[in-house]
Amino acid sequence: MKITAGLAPMAGFSNIPFRLLCHSLGADYAVTEMISAAAVCFNNEKTLTLSEISSREGPCALQLFGHDAETVSNAIHILLGRTCEEESVRPAAVEINMGCPVKKIVSSGDGSALMKSPELAGRIVKFARDATSVYKIPLWVKIRAGWDKNSINAPYFAALMADQGAERITVHGRTRELMYAPSSDNAVIQAVRKAVPDSIEVFGNGDICSAADAVKMIDQTECDGVLVGRAALGDPWIFSELKALGDGREYAYPSVDERVDAAIELTRAIVERNGENYGIRMARGRAAHFIKGIRGSANVRDMLNHASSFDEFESILRRLAR
Ligand SMILES: Cc1cc2nc3c(=O)[nH]c(=O)nc-3n(C[C@H](O)[C@H](O)[C@H](O)COP(=O)(O)O)c2cc1C
Known part of the structure; x- marks a missing residue:
């Protein structure tokens, strides 16, 4: 069973050196750390460094967060206008972060706070898609199950984002309220897969610690691929394990x-x-x-x-x- 698996965006971790390592071990793609669209527009030097993609890397998507459609669109033009001058560092996609649960982020209306404002989120996606289309780069969105247990809206939300132009939806099967524990819910990923057209890719995310976990998620949800986060921090060889599984080879854990x-x-x-x-x-x-x-x-x-x-x-x- 061939499984498409990416390295999840992780602020402070998914930088060029770690992405290169994961790519070398078999990750099919990676995503940058989240980048503030507003800071890009302010020409913040540190933020611009975070957005760099090495020509030695495999496919890597650029992740942006923001709550203002015009700002997100402007940031995309700044970043893609720059990187597209050099074919080798074109991002594989632009991804809008609608899943970050951190207080500082959601209190500004960014990250998973957008799941409480589907209309605004849809407007951001529409503006972002119009901007990425200029550079012929796909637009992705990363979401959670919903804000809290009383507002699980990922299927409806994902369908709306797809309608506004998102081409891949990655779903982390937890609400914002749950942050990172207890366990992620595959049922919500399955519901998103059913809610959006087949032409839209749905990637599952949450608690994948082994190739067996990835197989289970795909079997249960029919998602198109998976995204590995925390497990890859100590075990980037998980991508080799997934490749070995796909090729029908034995896998030996690193010495x-x-x-x-x-x-x-x-x-x-x-x-x-x-x-x-x-x-x-x-x-x-x-x-x-x-x-x-x-x-x-x-x-x-x-x-x-x-x-x-x-x-x-x-x-x-x-x-x-x-
Ligand atoms: C330290 C850390 C930083 C993260 N930073 C981001 C980020 O910048 N953007 C994002 O969309 N998700 C971020 N996440 C969430 C992960 O991408 C992923 O959705 C989450 O960890 C669940 O996957 P896992 O169970 O495989 O870790 C972060 C998670 C961790 C642990």
């Missing part, structure tokens, strides 16, 4: 040495992109995910917190390798 090597290579890439000082601080949390569960990793994690150079970081991590 301790392979996990340590991957943590070191990711750190190297983060440091190259961000400088040693900031890069090492960023890499601590990332490397910790990779070595979780390895004997001695708690000690090593503490030591990494005090490492200040790449060489020191590498030699501490190597202590775990056999």
Whole structure:
């Protein structure tokens, strides 16, 4: 069974080095961290850096958040007008974030707050689609099940977004109220699949930790593909597992040495992109995910917190390798 699987957008994590790693391990596509449409329009340098896509990556969608249709449209023109000058870094799609549950985001009317305002969300999608069409780039939307248990509206909402021009809907099967626990509900993904025309792709998201979870989600929902979030942070090899399944090959979980090597290579890439000082601080949390569960990793994690150079970081991590 071939499964199309992407790396979920994760603020603070889905940056170029991590996306490159996931692509190299078999991710079919990735999505950038969420990017503020308003900050793009203000020419915010940090935001523009977040929107960069490397020419060495596989397909990567650019994710935007915003609650004003004109601002979202302007941001798309700024970003695509720029990136389309260089064919190699064209995003695979633009995705509008209508799922982020974080208080700071929803209190401005962004992210999952839009699920409470379907008309406004539809207007944003229409403006965004008009803008992406100029560059012949698809428009996607990422949503949740709804705002809370009393307002689960994903099927109706998704159909409206499709009507306004969204070409792929990714559904995280939790309401905003649930944030990230307890478990995601595949039934709502199935209901979205049924509610939108067959020509619109529906991707399922939530709690995929293994190839078996992805197969179960596809069997239960008939979705067109899956998006893996938190599980990929410590186990980006999940994409290799999914590829092996699709090719009918045996899959072997990576050895301790392979996990340590991957943590070191990711750190190297983060440091190259961000400088040693900031890069090492960023890499601590990332490397910790990779070595979780390895004997001695708690000690090593503490030591990494005090490492200040790449060489020191590498030699501490190597202590775990056999
Ligand atoms: C640290 C973190 C950051 C996230 N940032 C984003 C984001 O920028 N945009 C977005 O649409 N979703 C974001 N999400 C949600 C994920 O994309 C995904 O929908 C969610 O984690 C559920 O999938 P999972 O169970 O596979 O982790 C984030 C999640 C986490 C844990």
